[in-house]
Amino acid sequence: MSVPAFTGSNVMDVDAAKIRGAGSNVHFDKVSVAYGAHVVLHPLTLDIAPGEILAMIGPSGSGKTTALRAVAGFVRPASGRIRIGATDVTDLPPYERGLGMVVQNYALFPHMRVEDNVAFGLRAQGADKALIGERVKDSLATVGMSGFSKRYPRELSGGQQQRVAIARALAVRPRVLLLDEPLSALDAQIRRNMVEEIAKLHRDLPGLTILYVTHDQTEALTLADKIAIMRDGRVSSHGPTAELYRRPPNRFTAEFLGRANLLPVTVAEGAAGPKGLATAKLGDAVLAGVARGEKPGDKTLLCIRPQHLSLTGDEEHTNRIVGTLREVHWQGELTHLVLDVDGTPVRVSATRLPVSLPERGSAMPLFFTPGDTSLVPEDVRG
Amino acid sequence: MAEAAVLPASPALRRVPGRFWIVPPAALLALLFFYPLVLIVQQAFLDDSGMANVAEFARVLHARFFLNALLNTITISVAATAGCLIVGLVLGLILAFVPFPGSGVIARLIDTFIALPTFLVTLAFTFLYGSAGMLNAGLMEVFSLRAPPVDFLYSTWGVVLAEVTVYSPFVLRPLLAAFSLVDRGQIEAASVLGARPFRIVRQVILPAAVPALIAGGSLCLLLTVNEFGIVLFIGAKGVITLPLLIYSKAIQESAYQVACIIAVINIALSLGLFGLYRFAAGRMGM
Amino acid sequence: MLVWSRPGRMLIWAVFALLFGVLFLAPLAVILLSSLAEQWNGVLPSGLTIEHYSNVVRGAAWNAVNASLITGFLASALALVSGTWAALALRVQDATLARVLGVLFFIPSAVPSVSVGLGLLVAFSHPPLLLNGTIAIVMVAHFVLISAFTFGNVSAGLARLSPDFEQVASSLGARPAYRLWHVTLPLLAPYLVAAFGLSFALSMGELGATVMVYPPGWVTLPVSIFSLTDRGDVFAGAALTMVLVAVTLVLLLGLERVAGRQTRS
Numbered sequence: 035m036s037v038p039a040f041t042g043s044n045v046m047d048v049d050a051a052k053i054r055g056a057g058s059n060v061h062f063d064k065v066s067v068a069y070g071a072h073v074v075l076h077p078l079t080l081d082i083a084p085g086e087i088l089a090m091i092g093p094s095g096s097g098k099t100t101a102l103r104a105v106a107g108f109v110r111p112a113s114g115r116i117r118i119g120a121t122d123v124t125d126l127p128p129y130e131r132g133l134g135m136v137v138q139n140y141a142l143f144p145h146m147r148v149e150d151n152v153a154f155g156l157r158a159q160g161a162d163k164a165l166i167g168e169r170v171k172d173s174l175a176t177v178g179m180s181g182f183s184k185r186y187p188r189e190l191s192g193g194q195q196q197r198v199a200i201a202r203a204l205a206v207r208p209r210v211l212l213l214d215e216p217l218s219a220l221d222a223q224i225r226r227n228m229v230e231e232i233a234k235l236h237r238d239l240p241g242l243t244i245l246y247v248t249h250d251q252t253e254a255l256t257l258a259d260k261i262a263i264m265r266d267g268r269v270s271s272h273g274p275t276a277e278l279y280r281r282p283p284n285r286f287t288a289e290f291l292g293r294a295n296l297l298p299v300t301v302a303e304g305a306a307g308p309k310g311l312a313t314a315k316l317g318d319a320v321l322a323g324v325a326r327g328e329k330p331g332d333k334t335l336l337c338i339r340p341q342h343l344s345l346t347g348d349e350e351h352t353n354r355i356v357g358t359l360r361e362v363h364w365q366g367e368l369t370h371l372v373l374d375v376d377g378t379p380v381r382v383s384a385t386r387l388p389v390s391l392p393e394r395g396s397a398m399p400l401f402f403t404p405g406d407t408s409l410v411p412e413d414v415r416g
Numbered sequence: 417m418a419e420a421a422v423l424p425a426s427p428a429l430r431r432v433p434g435r436f437w438i439v440p441p442a443a444l445l446a447l448l449f450f451y452p453l454v455l456i457v458q459q460a461f462l463d464d465s466g467m468a469n470v471a472e473f474a475r476v477l478h479a480r481f482f483l484n485a486l487l488n489t490i491t492i493s494v495a496a497t498a499g500c501l502i503v504g505l506v507l508g509l510i511l512a513f514v515p516f517p518g519s520g521v522i523a524r525l526i527d528t529f530i531a532l533p534t535f536l537v538t539l540a541f542t543f544l545y546g547s548a549g550m551l552n553a554g555l556m557e558v559f560s561l562r563a564p565p566v567d568f569l570y571s572t573w574g575v576v577l578a579e580v581t582v583y584s585p586f587v588l589r590p591l592l593a594a595f596s597l598v599d600r601g602q603i604e605a606a607s608v609l610g611a612r613p614f615r616i617v618r619q620v621i622l623p624a625a626v627p628a629l630i631a632g633g634s635l636c637l638l639l640t641v642n643e644f645g646i647v648l649f650i651g652a653k654g655v656i657t658l659p660l661l662i663y664s665k666a667i668q669e670s671a672y673q674v675a676c677i678i679a680v681i682n683i684a685l686s687l688g689l690f691g692l693y694r695f696a697a698g699r700m701g702m
Numbered sequence: 703m704l705v706w707s708r709p710g711r712m713l714i715w716a717v718f719a720l721l722f723g724v725l726f727l728a729p730l731a732v733i734l735l736s737s738l739a740e741q742w743n744g745v746l747p748s749g750l751t752i753e754h755y756s757n758v759v760r761g762a763a764w765n766a767v768n769a770s771l772i773t774g775f776l777a778s779a780l781a782l783v784s785g786t787w788a789a790l791a792l793r794v795q796d797a798t799l800a801r802v803l804g805v806l807f808f809i810p811s812a813v814p815s816v817s818v819g820l821g822l823l824v825a826f827s828h829p830p831l832l833l834n835g836t837i838a839i840v841m842v843a844h845f846v847l848i849s850a851f852t853f854g855n856v857s858a859g860l861a862r863l864s865p866d867f868e869q870v871a872s873s874l875g876a877r878p879a880y881r882l883w884h885v886t887l888p889l890l891a892p893y894l895v896a897a898f899g900l901s902f903a904l905s906m907g908e909l910g911a912t913v914m915v916y917p918p919g920w921v922t923l924p925v926s927i928f929s930l931t932d933r934g935d936v937f938a939g940a941a942l943t944m945v946l947v948a949v950t951l952v953l954l955l956g957l958e959r960v961a962g963r964q965t966r967s
């Protein structure tokens with residue numbers, strides 16, 4: 035699918051073109067938000083690079099929507115500044131910020147046909163007719179909804195309404211697209227498809243900066259270039275998606291992003307082994323893990339993902355722990371085992387099982403590669 | 417709304433658009449409603465020369481015509497509200513839980529009664545129960561009586577019956593809303609377990625209906641205290657209520673100060689009931 | 703279904719039919735019948751005639767219909783504008799002020815209509831605000847009495863309106879006025895129509911305040927019905943009442959259809 039064409043005649047469009055070429059970054063500069071005395075966003079500093087998809091995830095009430103609405107202009111920061119590109123938008127009303135927004139239940143205007151919904155932003159900005167027609171066509175084509183322009187929103191399925199909502203936001207050539215849990219009203223199957231569609235959309239519009247708020251880690255992992263994990267109104271961690279997953283900087287991140295086994299270990303003497311590895315002791319077992327500047331004697335956590343634990347050892351899987359088998363859950367594609375290792379439940383996702391599995395309650399060795407692990411500090415709070 | 421400022425931010429940030437848009441409608445209401453209201457209160461306590469004078473107020477308060485009207489107003493209001501609650505509850509229970517073909521239409525029909533003028537019912541009642549009405553004519557014919565046997569219309573009870581007719585939809589409406597939230601499964605489960613209808617009504621349905629009954633009931637109290645048309649149309653000598661007294665003092669006797677004094681008391685009573693209604697409705701989440 | 707046995711249900715429905723018949727059906731039926739009655743001394747009228755109706759389109763009665771329609775239309779239109787305006791403007795006030803003002807806007811519906819009329823007489827009988835004796839005072843009285851209902855209806859509609867619609871509109875670049883006209887008001891339309899219908903109906907039936915303030919020459923339907931029946935001309939009164947009922951119902955049902963179409967599209 036081609037990038038929708040735009041004409042350079044319109045003033046607003048020249049602007050948009052510049053932005054689209056270069057992309058527009060979003061910068062939170064010590065932005066805090068409070069409702070009365072209740073602080074819901076502690077001074078937040080965060081940068082979303084031009085053309086980047088930043089997924090903001092975190093538990094309910096952690097302030098994700100608040101941060102997004104501060105960018106949109108519906109929540110006024112108590113302190114701090116928000117910049118989009120070179121513009122400080124903190125004092126601009128929402129309608130002068132040049133954003134696109136898609137909300138959880140789409141909020142398509144029920145009294146307008148699909149085409150009028152998509153045209154809404156341009157009409158509101160007083161664009162000329164020809165441009166509007168062209169943009170509506172392009173935007174609907176981008177989301178694959180060209181055939182539905184005469185329908186009313188109530189005549190569309192949830193997924194279709196979702197696409198129209200995105201088309202409506204894209205039609206104004208936003209500098210930044212704000213998506214607040216855009217898929218949470220859809221059921222699992224359609225949601226998976228839509229995640230792929232949004233990924234494709236971003237390939238088609240690589241200059242578009244996207245702030246994607248979700249509490250679904252799969253969506254975040256699939257789509258995002260970077261992830262910010264929110265907790266209690268603060269950014270608990272922020273970084274490139276794969277990095278954050280492989281080397282979680284704290285326990286909360288490790289547990290929130292994917293599943294993690296976190297074994298309490300003590301960093302051994304003469305740490306800092308080869309290839310950035312450190313040795314650590316879990317009871318009697320000596321394990322190697324990717325270090326993060328720990329000192330010998332530090333108590334820390336060894337993070338290992340369930341799919342990295344193997345039931346059989348080889349020369350790569352040099353780490354070995356022994357646990358007691360507690361539960362076996364067969365789930366078709368995967369089998370989940372839960373073992374007890376020194377009082378810590380350890381979860382294993384295995385694609386293949388050995389021919390004979392030991393009885394429940396009997397001891398069983400687990401193997402893993404040091405490179406798959408990381409040492410994760412225990413959270414200071416909570 | 418979330419658009420409002422969230423913290424006392426720096427003055428440059430305080431740009432809540434449109435705060436002053438409330439001024440025109442508020443000013444209009446102040447001029448056309450609250451200003452006259454204030455003048456009524458003022459008139460009630462000033463004599464013709466413009467001096468403060470509480471004596472007249474005290475005199476009216478002790479006057480027989482006033483006390484009678486007050487008593488009438490309260491009696492009628494309480495009795496009519498009780499009637500509305502009973503009628504509304506019976507109709508509501510049947511419409512909600514023993515529905516029949518067409519019950520939806522009937523419910524809507526009763527609802528439109530809210531929009532009809534109240535005196536319509538009184539007028540109809542004179543044809544039905546008046547001394548020359550259908551009922552009396554029928555009874556006199558059948559039992560060859562000389563005088564009309566049914567004679568409640570030109571009394572307090574005539575007014576009460578008319579008000580029950582007019583205002584029971586105001587109870588029915590919130591009741592039906594409350595009933596629609598009652599879990600049907602619970603009722604079915606109870607009847608499967610062998611509970612008798614009365615028991616189900618008492619233990620499952622009524623508790624759910626209490627807030628609606630309180631809200632509807634307090635609204636009825638308010639509206640019946642303020643009712644004018646019904647009482648005027650019945651026109652019985654003995655049945656004078658506060659609103660009717662205000663009318664007759666002001667228009668028929670041109671005794672404006674007395675009218676204002678009575679109006680002050682009537683308004684105070686109404687506002688008290690309005691407070692009760694808001695409280696009840698607020699608790700019901702309406 | 704609460705009562706399962708057939709006889710039980712029949713009994714209950716009989717109770718319902720009795721209540722409904724006596725309280726709601728009989729009054730309407732009897733008004734209809736009497737509006738067509740020639741004479742009525744026995745159980746039933748002695749003859750039927752449409753004379754009372756044909757009188758309606760002439761003279762005083764027709765003036766009353768006119769007065770009521772004009773008053774109702776103007777007062778409701780003004781109430782609609784002011785109620786909608788107030789409800790919209792209240793949203794940007796801070797919570798406490800909004801609550802207090804909200805109650806104040808409701809209060810006119812709580813005081814007896816007669817005292818509203820009395821207040822207008824007291825306040826507007828002297829220059830520079832001399833309304834007494836003019837048609838305007840009737841409009842004002844009706845406006846005051848129904849404004850609370852439009853305000854209430856529109857507020858209820860606004861409360862049900864998801865803020866998302868307006869916020870999405872803003873984020874797409876719609877300025878407040880554009881947003882109001884193209885998003886908020888269309889979405890409120892069903893409530894506006896319903897509010898207008900209800901206030902029109904209330905205005906058509908208003909008696910208490912009107913009877914206090916009406917000038918000669920602007921006799922509304924209820925006042926005219928009252929003076930007819932007071933004079934003993936009950937059949938003419940009944941016919942006029944039927945006209946009032948018919949106009950009210952046609953208006954309500956018609957507007958309901960309009961509102962229904964609005965929500966569907």
Ligand SMILES: Nc1ncnc2c1ncn2[C@@H]1O[C@H](COP(=O)(O)OP(=O)(O)OP(=O)(O)O)[C@@H](O)[C@H]1O
Pocket residue numbers: 069074092093094095096097098099100101249418
């Ligand atoms: N209008 C408001 N008034 C007061 N508190 C609010 C308001 N809106 C949100 N909050 C509070 O701010 C905090 C953050 O809310 P926010 O909506 O940003 O959470 P979230 O991370 O988006 O959660 P979710 O995943 O449930 O959507 C919550 O504690 C919430 O109760």
Ligand SMILES: [Mg+2]
Pocket residue numbers: 098099100
């Ligand atoms: Mg949220």
